[in-house]
Amino acid sequence: MKNQHLYLSAAIAVALAASPLFAVAQTAASRNPALADINTTEAPRVTQTVDSRAVSTLQRSHLAVVDQTAVTGSMADNAPMNHMHLVLKRSASRQAALDALIAAQHDPSSAKFHQWVTPEQFGDTFGVLDADVAATVSWLQSQGFTVHGVYPNKMQIDFSGTAGTVKRAFHTQMNRYTLNKTSHVANASDISIPSALQNVVVGVAGLNDIHPQPQHVAPRVARFDASSGKFKLTKPTVSAAAGVSPEAIGFTNGARGLVPYDMAKIYAVDQLRSSGLTGSGITIAVVEDNSMVPADWTNFVSQFNLGSYGGTFTQSQPQATGFTNCIDPNIANPGEDDGETLLDAEWSTAMAPGAHIWVASCDDSNSNNFFGGVFTAATNLINGASRPNIISASYGYGEGFTDAPSKTAIDLMWAQADAEGISVFVSSGDSGSNPSFNGGLINSVGIDANAFGTSPNDTVVGGTDTADVLDGTTKKYFAATYNSVYGSALSYVPEIPWNQSCGNEVAAKSLGFASSLAFCKQYLKLDPQGYYLTSEAGSGGPSSVDSKPAWQRQVHNAAKDQSRDVPDVSLFAGSYGGDTYVIVCTAAYPCQPGFTGLISLSGGTSLSSPMFAGIQALIDQGLAAKGLSPNQGNAAPTLYALAADEYGGAKGNPPASLANCSADNGTKGTGKCVFHNITRGSIATQCVQQPPGIVTPDCYFYGSLPASSYGPLQVGLTSTNASKYNINTEAFAAEPGWSFASGLGSVNAQNLFNAWKAFVNVK
Template sequence: MRTEHLCRGVATALALAGIPFMAAAQSPAQNAAQNAALAGIDTAEAPRVTQAVNNQVVAPLQASHLAALDTLRPVAGVSGNAPMNHMHLMLRRSALRQKALDSLIAAQHDPHSSRFHRWVTPDQFGRAFGVSDADIAAVTAWLRSNGLVVNGVYPNRMQIDFSGDAAQVERAFHTQLDRFVLDGATHLANATDVSVPTALQNVIVGVAGLNDFRPQPQHVPMKVGTFDSATHRFRIQSPAGKVAAAAQPLAIGFTNGARGLVPYDMAKMYGVDKLRDRGLTGKGITIAVVEDGSMVPGDWTNFVKQFNLGSYGGTFRQFQPQAPGFTNCVDPTVAYPGEDDGETLLDAEWSTAVAPGATIWVASCDDSNSANFFGGVFTAATNLINGAKRPNVISASYGYGEGFTDAASKAAIDLMWAQADAEGISVFVSSGDSGSNPSFNGGLINSVGVDANSFGTSPNDTVVGGTDTADVLDGTTKKYFSADLNTEYGSALSYVPEIPWNESCGNEVAATSLGFPSALAFCKEYLKLDPNGYYLTSEGGSGGPSSVDRKPAWQRLVHGAARDQSRDVPDVALFGGSYGGATWVIVCTADYPCQPGFPGSIALSGGTSLSSPMFAGIQALIDQGLAKKGLAPNQGNAAPTLYALAMAEYGGASGAAPASLAACSSDNGTRGTGKCVFHDITRGSIATQCVQQLPDIATPDCYYYGSLPGSLYGPLQVGLTSTNAARYNAKTEAYAARPGWSFAAGLGSVDAKNLFDAWSAFVGVP
């Protein structure tokens, strides 16, 4: 249970007003250590709300509505009594406090600084870097004067949770709520920018939750397979009620079925087994996977038992994290009793697969309108970060493009991850599952060609992209996988060369394997053999530049870094999926439980929703190892350290590349790469198919190579994502893998053992 007390600094301003504002109690030793992080940092300032608040004198907040809706006509209005629950009024800190926070986080990641790894609590974060108590009191009084219910103020002093109905929201914020149809789904959103009293303009960013565009899970829909004990492969079952499609044209022939990877395989491929030999299993470290759905807890137990992970002592807990002092997280099983969400299953089981000794928290909040308008994933994460007991690591396998994110919602996301970083929490976010635009998972890129996952483009989290094992397309499977399964159902023999995950004809490695001179020639042949567009797809690992967040200093220095001013993603990559459905990972579900020998149907899954929790597991191993060496386990954002280590292996952004850049190429497999921290992925791309239907849908950043007059979707122009719509080549395709960092795979994948050794040296441990 949590012990809470009212913060002295806000007792007068807020407690007397009846607004919940709670912070966790700390021991004297904890306070002493955390106060050291803020020693000498002076952020005292006078209140910034200095004028009387007048509802008739207002100013608009720029970019506070979705520009993507400007070309759409609303299909309906919104009833005035429609509930708008648990929206977040996002506050704006002063330039002084923003500069101080940026300096603190930089110092927390600098081994030469006295503030190195000195983390803060939510209350300390709020007192030093939030909005003043007087300004918060002025804002909450204004909300109440408009009939809105103030549920509480977060300890970070940057978020006010409030509720009301649509009429109250429209009146208070001088905007119109409407319903729009986008990609076949109906959404509620404010049609115009909001306005607030001019007196409050300098302390308010906007409202997160005025629309219902929420981060979406980044996994491939589960497949069901039956195990063939003779071939050790899975035969994928056709979906019920659908006619099985003919064999995919030009695909590699998987005559023996699909491969199902297990925890043993990932441990062998990424050097995790070597850390287990040292006793590093994640014991004592808590990984939280944040979700908007729940799972049957027995699935996790089944997974652990099936793959012999029980001896490592990991534990599992599923719960609804609440904001300190008030309730805003509803159990998803209230609306969906017995829910066994595929995203949640993948996250919980595969973080355990890598760190079987860790404590796994499934933090789930329903995102229906009756529970929390901004969405359950955000609610779960921000409540954990502001809570009394916080995890060491968070994995968030959700996302959507910045083009579908308003300014206030983006500010809320970036604030959340910055606070987590300052508190020492390592956050990993999936890059997305639809090539150069993460918003089209399971569909086709249209209307927006290049975008980046707004849930991950903060400079305070680490974004994990997706790879594919190259052995199938290269014809080298016998070299890297045994024909027989061991007692843990594994078959991997070592690290396996990787390419970017790309299921479309834009996959250059697949094109070459099938004898085509280029992916473009491959795609043109597809047009002839697939006149209905059945195999059109944008599925693949995502990457791209942010249009909101600036490039952090640590991302500028490594070889291959894009010469732009944007925060670019991904940072790293791990296995996510495969071309032609050749390889999946096994998950244990309530409908398809795992049993010895796999006698029944088995669920198979993938996506960057797999990549992120696996990297969170690797971080848990690092955290435990450093704790055993006498350091505090928390490492904060992993990215600054990862890029520093990559510079040593790949070289800097300028100058000659060291020999280790070529030596650590993923294509080398195990040949001469024994000491490499990173596997540099240099073949393939994440350029996937994109479409447009003129005049209604025009898609930029797409090179059109043909058309399908009679496709399943109607007349389509079909292309490949490109940064130049007039040409398609190695320089313009969005995006190609290259030596060093790339949009296709970031810094590449890692050898966990070598990463731990290099990380230990970086933080000063022999």
């Protein structure tokens, strides 16, 4: 039929209402008191004939970075594009109702406090109307796509096709590009859809394959030296260059390997554990795009004597309702062991040894969604019948490398998790003021924030470093010998932001330099080949997409911007000079009594996030024992409310506790504090520009390397002002109160639990 592209939405809705595709459970709002007074009744918004000849362009539906990137080839029309997501748009009135509900769910004075919803209730109340979903599905099918299903939230449609189908339906070419030295596919331009659907469609998440990076440092293999109590790395991180001074590269006397006992002691988790709070009854899901050998977790628990707490472990692939879009990453390589997954599973257990750890892993290759298997695992969990109490996501990429539909899909997902009571923790990133360059050098995009974490409905965890080595106070905070579970920490250890570059102010002054800039200039002379250039540091920065939530404005020194700023809190991630790591038990390097064999050392904000998830599990168990919900939803609103009491509000003079709770005061000074306020150091790192090439913004250039291992380079430090560099412009310095370097700082878990109980009015 020559008019087959014309569809009447009303007729489609009636015809498809009884289809099994739309057999999503309808849950009456009256079954949940939180929804009883919410009226989101509305008329269908697809009111015109869906005509594929009358189209509208969806702005920012392609990656802006490809506009400045050369095309290396086009995708063949028959190339498969699997499990894309058509992201839907709720009405303004439903969005306002959802925002109001979530605010009430976090308000202890509200009757809706902790009245969480199910995925079906969420979809019925805040999703897109069935008639509008039906019209959209029908159009996709008419274009030749296979529609696998609609999620219970009624905000996502999972569908597959080919590059040719995408080109014809969405009016864009799928091309190949090289970004950050890696080949990727992406749509060359913004997509177009029938104008009749533009009120209910945001766009397609899945038209590029720039999957998120795991936020951990490259694992190091080491051998324990009993005489020194340190781990000797079996291989140097780079080949030493002639003339490179050891002073410039940090410490060479071996690495310290922290264990669960140490972290429990440093963050007062041991105090909660002694009162019976171990995370029992709480499920922590770590979302991954790769799997691990389950026996590694058992080995970790055994090595560090955590088995008596009763924790359990599951690894599985969560599926969407009614269709399969998550496959085991280890199908192709059975027994493969992923360093990121190991770190997440083992170190969430280190903090909450009584919790159930659920490794939810989906392979990237089965999904063209931007965040790949990680997104698939997370969204399937949130829309599933069996949901975790807590999710930890240790992956990320900057907003500058994220298209608008993918970013919207992420934010929609975390808002749904929050409304369901799931606490979500996301790593801030591992490359200073731009999280997109983990393991590399910031070289093309300026200040940015992790797109996976800048939603106002999750909590972003940054990275710290213990300051004892640089301060020369190790004997004060660590015992000379290990105890029976290989621990040596004596108490809380003062912290600084994790920063492995010469931009580390504390390291610069420890080595006798007046400033990090002076240190970096000397570094350049000592390292003429650029072997030790790095952007490795905990990440932080303002969102360019999400606006600042009200709860983030209420604490002393909150950034005076309109952006959702990250991180929110921080925990240990790594150290300057590679002096301190955490121990991970792997299949290749299993933990053995006495560490008689080779061992794997790791770190990064991929460590920080699951550790905070473990602390949240202890709080959840403790509150459940008081008769409250074992779910707390997004932790950030409560954390900022508690921080305002300790640091002071956005206006007025701060209380004495702001200074008293400085991390530099150590245990004696911060013993009564909820937060350890980190006020020294920064996450400003090295950044480079390779002439001729793309200009690197937000970089203060202080020198050049005419013949480095990378070729000719201009070398700088990340700065909010490219023409000058000082403590006011470096990106970013730690400050009293909140800062981009470490958020609110780290926590005393015991004091946090007590303050949380008071906040929710229980004794």
